[in-house]
Amino acid sequence: MSSVPKIERRWTCIAAADQTLLAAQISSYFNEPGTYFALFEFPAADRPHEEVPTKDGYFAQILGKRAATHINNCLAYIRPESIILLGLSDFAQTYLRAILPAHLLTIVNTESELIELPFAVGAPKPFTCKPSQAIEGLVAARIVNRPLAYSDDAPELPSRQLLGRKGLVVLENRAAVGEVSIINYAASIGADVVLAHPIERNSLQTLPRQLHAWAADHSSPAFREVRRKVADRIKGVDFARYEYATFFTAGLPYGLILQNTIPFTHMLNGPYVGVSIANAISEERSPRPVGSAVLFSLDEFSSDETNDVAERLQQSKFVITGLIGRAATNENLNNYGSYLPYDLLHICSHGGETDGYFVRQEFKDRDGKDHAIEYFEVVSFSLEGAMDPDKVKVESKMIFASFDGLPWIERPLSLYPQYVGDDLLDALRNNDEAVKRTPVNVPIALSCHIKCHHGFHQGAFDNLAAFAHPIIFNNSCSSSHELAAGFLAAGARCYIATLWNVGDKTAMRAALAFYDSVLAQGNILSAFSTMLRSIRNDRYRNIYVLWGLHFSSLTRLSTTSDAVIIAGLLAGYSVWLKKLAKTKDEELKRNSLPAVRFLRSEIRRRITPERLMEMLADFPEEEEEIERSQASSEEDEVTELIVTKEIDRSQVVRYWQS
Numbered sequence: 223m224s225s226v227p228k229i230e231r232r233w234t235c236i237a238a239a240d241q242t243l244l245a246a247q248i249s250s251y252f253n254e255p256g257t258y259f260a261l262f263e264f265p266a267a268d269r270p271h272e273e274v275p276t277k278d279g280y281f282a283q284i285l286g287k288r289a290a291t292h293i294n295n296c297l298a299y300i301r302p303e304s305i306i307l308l309g310l311s312d313f314a315q316t317y318l319r320a321i322l323p324a325h326l327l328t329i330v331n332t333e334s335e336l337i338e339l340p341f342a343v344g345a346p347k348p349f350t351c352k353p354s355q356a357i358e359g360l361v362a363a364r365i366v367n368r369p370l371a372y373s374d375d376a377p378e379l380p381s382r383q384l385l386g387r388k389g390l391v392v393l394e395n396r397a398a399v400g401e402v403s404i405i406n407y408a409a410s411i412g413a414d415v416v417l418a419h420p421i422e423r424n425s426l427q428t429l430p431r432q433l434h435a436w437a438a439d440h441s442s443p444a445f446r447e448v449r450r451k452v453a454d455r456i457k458g459v460d461f462a463r464y465e466y467a468t469f470f471t472a473g474l475p476y477g478l479i480l481q482n483t484i485p486f487t488h489m490l491n492g493p494y495v496g497v498s499i500a501n502a503i504s505e506e507r508s509p510r511p512v513g514s515a516v517l518f519s520l521d522e523f524s525s526d527e528t529n530d531v532a533e534r535l536q537q538s539k540f541v542i543t544g545l546i547g548r549a550a551t552n553e554n555l556n557n558y559g560s561y562l563p564y565d566l567l568h569i570c571s572h573g574g575e576t577d578g579y580f581v582r583q584e585f586k587d588r589d590g591k592d593h594a595i596e597y598f599e600v601v602s603f604s605l606e607g608a609m610d611p612d613k614v615k616v617e618s619k620m621i622f623a624s625f626d627g628l629p630w631i632e633r634p635l636s637l638y639p640q641y642v643g644d645d646l647l648d649a650l651r652n653n654d655e656a657v658k659r660t661p662v663n664v665p666i667a668l669s670c671h672i673k674c675h676h677g678f679h680q681g682a683f684d685n686l687a688a689f690a691h692p693i694i695f696n697n698s699c700s701s702s703h704e705l706a707a708g709f710l711a712a713g714a715r716c717y718i719a720t721l722w723n724v725g726d727k728t729a730m731r732a733a734l735a736f737y738d739s740v741l742a743q744g745n746i747l748s749a750f751s752t753m754l755r756s757i758r759n760d761r762y763r764n765i766y767v768l769w770g771l772h773f774s775s776l777t778r779l780s781t782t783s784d785a786v787i788i789a790g791l792l793a794g795y796s797v798w799l800k801k802l803a804k805t806k807d808e809e810l811k812r813n814s815l816p817a818v819r820f821l822r823s824e825i826r827r828r829i830t831p832e833r834l835m836e837m838l839a840d841f842p843e844e845e846e847e848i849e850r851s852q853a854s855s856e857e858d859e860v861t862e863l864i865v866t867k868e869i870d871r872s873q874v875v876r877y878w879q880s
Contacts, residue, residue: 226506227410241309246360250370258410263399271316286317299504381417389413393470403496418455427667437722452479511777514564521547525726527733539779553606557820563790572673573698575665585649670704683712691715699723716770744775795821
């Protein structure tokens with residue numbers, strides 16, 4: 223397989239979501255072999271950054287802060303000399319200026335401003351394509367090493383560039399800024415490119431149940447639709463000629479349909495794909511192993527790999543944190559998953575879609591007009607998660623179905639003044655009044671869960687492994703789909719999961735085959751392929767899917783040490799204390815308290831006072847750099863909303879009796 227590319231450090235670019243044409247043009251100037259030009263997409267913003275989000279524009283402000291945080295944390299690793307802000311509105315710029323050094327920023331809004339930048343001066347004659355084919359044009363321009371320009375009179379370009387290279391990149395082309403990042407990546411690894419028709423994630427809502435029905439006897443007609451969607455996009459491609467292929471998709475299981483004939487990986491295509499690519503490259507170019515693994519298991523399966531996995535990891539010098547049996551709680555998974563530094567998280571549990579409630583909620587907007595939102599709600603509880611011992615932490619995921627009788631997929635809020643959406647969000651976030659919930663006793667589309675001791679976790683992490691980019695092996699039933707999206711958005715660089723329900727013995731044997739391979743040779747994809755070949759039960763062949771890039775690896779350790787773990791806990795504790803002291807946002811302050819409480823407890827558990835003083839004495843002096851920051855807990859897509867709050871323990875009965 224090809225070597226890991228380096229990242230261009232002289233320039234990076236943050237582009238507005240509607241600036242695909244200019245983003246492709248800028249990218250075409252950076253064509254050094256084996257070098258990735260980092261490009262990040264930033265969402266539209268109709269309100270400026272505010273330290274404390276207001277009711278109006280709350281959701282837009284959360285999206286802006288979240289995007290700025292993800293990008294900022296990525297830039298902290300790259301440490302670029304200059305950052306281009308491309309086509310960003312004045313409002314959008316405020317989110318980035320709040321955390322990025324001003325002297326690094328260059329504003330570009332037009333092609334004429336672009337060609338005046340130092341890297342564009344003296345460039346060769348441009349390669350011309352139609353504006354509607356910016357992505358195809360960038361592929362072709364990078365092959366001939368020329369900058370890109372646009373003309374309506376340019377000839378049509380093919381959607382495939384198959385030059386017989388070792389690797390192949392297939393992407394569902396939405397002609398968005400994210401696709402520009404993907405083409406930059408494909409060029410940096412010297413891969414062939416296939417541009418496929420895009421597919422919306424909401425059209426894949428039935429995929430988990432289609433795969434589950436098909437897995438029972440491999441005869442369900444429901445699977446034909448999935449097979450057709452994949453086949454239509456890759457028809458005529460000879461995968462056997464390649465060493466590996468990566469599919470940038472909204473969620474289609476290409477590897478399953480192609481029966482993993484060669485090593486395949488998948489990457490979730492979307493607004494944060496540029497961040498995911500840059501993080502994965504940074505982790506490989508400058509490995510920062512912690513020497514830590516977290517094992518989460520209910521300890522209730524007849525065939526459970528957890529003890530064997532722990533033994534193998536300990537022999538490979540990893541420090542193990544076990545959340546087993548009664549310790550496998552919602553709150554422990556959330557705290558250790560979020561704030562403890564680790565390289566690997568292995569989950570052995572039940573998973574997949576879950577049941578919940580159907581809710582019709584009425585509210586009045588600020589003009590006194592009546593509206594009704596209908597949604598499916600999945601509710602999880604944590605007895606240990608509340609700050610008040612008399613309360614219970616509740617996490618509600620609302621999956622929108624309709625608004626004022628119009629299907630949500632038709633974007634009904636676009637028909638109303640903007641404040642109606644703001645008032646809707648406020649009503650949903652503060653629905654403490656009695657809301658009628660009708661139980662839904664079948665799996666709800668777009669729901670997900672990881673079963674815990676006395677409850678379940680919905681996979682909604684703000685960040686993972688104390689802002690690191692770990693490898694996650696979720697060896698549970700139907701653990702891909704929405705859970706994959708959640709873990710990847712939180713920072714996982716590789717996520718291994720199942721596409722339907724997996725048998726205990728197969729899950730155990732597959733996991734051990736994976737760890738035997740990855741601990742011996744390091745590469746995740748090679749170990750994943752070895753694992754797939756080890757599966758003998760026809761019902762479970764190709765059940766696993768790997769989300770990540772082909773070169774990602776698990777660093778092998780020479781010694782066992784918890785020094786990096788403890789240093790990370792101390793650094794995290796300091797960051798959260800500062801946030802708690804400085805923020806004026808009461809909601810952020812409330813969300814910071816559990817992190818501070820957990821980190822303090824974990825530090826006390828792991829080290830003696832003498833060792834604490836010794837490690838503090840070894841801390842390096844601070845230097846000026848781009849700081850990492852904390853992401854918001856809201857979701858990126860407006861098809862759903864996650865709300866976390868605390869309620870009296872007596873109120874929990876209301877949910878169960880609804």
